[in-house]
Amino acid sequence: MGFLDILLGRTKAVAPDLDRLFGLPSAAVTLQAAAGFTPTGTGAVCFASVEGAAFADAHREVRELLEADTDRAESSSSGEPGAGPPVEVTRDEYGYSWLVSRRAPDDLPALVSDLHAVNSTLEGSGFGPQLLCSVVAFEETGEPGPARRRLGLVYLYKRGTFYPFAPSADGGGRRDNALELRIKAALADDLRVEQDLGRWFPVWGAPGL
Template identity: 45%
Template sequence: MGLLDGVLGRPAPRRSPADRLFALVEGAAALEAATGLAPTGAGAVCHRLVEGGAFGAFGRARREVARLLTHDGPATETVEDPHGHAWLRMERPPDGLDRLAADLHTVGAVLTEAGFGAYLLFAAVGFRRGDGQRLLLVHLYGRGTFYPFAPRGDGARSGRNNTVEERARGALAAELPIEPDPGRRFAVWDAPDLTVRRV
């Protein structure tokens, strides 16, 4: 949003760059080599729930996403929160991260094609280590950047493990564009658990 847009009060939401989710494949390999955190094969997309009901344009786009995703692999799962956000969770084989990246990309592509690209917030992929350390690699659609989010311990909202996040950023820097502004590496406590396989 430029200065002129602001001064004129124009409704000019950001224009999303194309997502870079396919870079996840190399990023995950680098992360595992450096820190031992291995992908679980679970991933999710967080988007806003645009109003309009099941028969509005957004409802149609969501049905199209569901149709494209369920033709292969296990069914997806949706978690909605009362503030108007939803997480679309999916699981693919842990060794086939390219399939997960492709399916996450499909969600964004369908919603963008329908005109709702501005309502995509995050995509996230889960990682886990033998000692129980969890990590989510989060993609910010609006900025085209990635950042690691490593919760400490098992409890909800128990704080972030800065050491693990810092090491992960170092390992990923060569493969992925890392979010440069620390103030925008937001915690995603409400994400569904991507670090444990359910199927």
């Protein structure tokens, strides 16, 4: 990093390493043992929307790839809990798009493969700069439905790192910072956790949270 970069607060870009997503299943085991959170079966990739035929084609390719999964189709048609609409696209209040994938809660490896495929397809089509993050949703076990706390493990595409995002149980647009730091410590050996807390951006409106 050059002197000018230091003065301007710039750092060199880190090459994305999407294979780090495959560390999530083992991290989920640690998360359940340490904090009592289990996957909900919902995950999503967030990206900045782009107009144009090329992006529309890449977007369609991603959806067709996921919807062609025979295991997903069988799961959805059988009405398995957590299956829901297998693939959908939503847009949050900030204008970002989310491509949402749903699997059975006990099939986290398949969900992670979906997220990897979405990121890889968009990256391979030249839309890496539009990729922002991927989120996998977890919920607290052993509590009544409305009282269950939610937690997202967020993968920052451009950093290649993870961090926890925990909305407070009482809502109101607040975060449970104590829980987030507890999860950070618990997953230190399972994932490459983002050490710069200033980059733990809130992902309000993320699917499943």
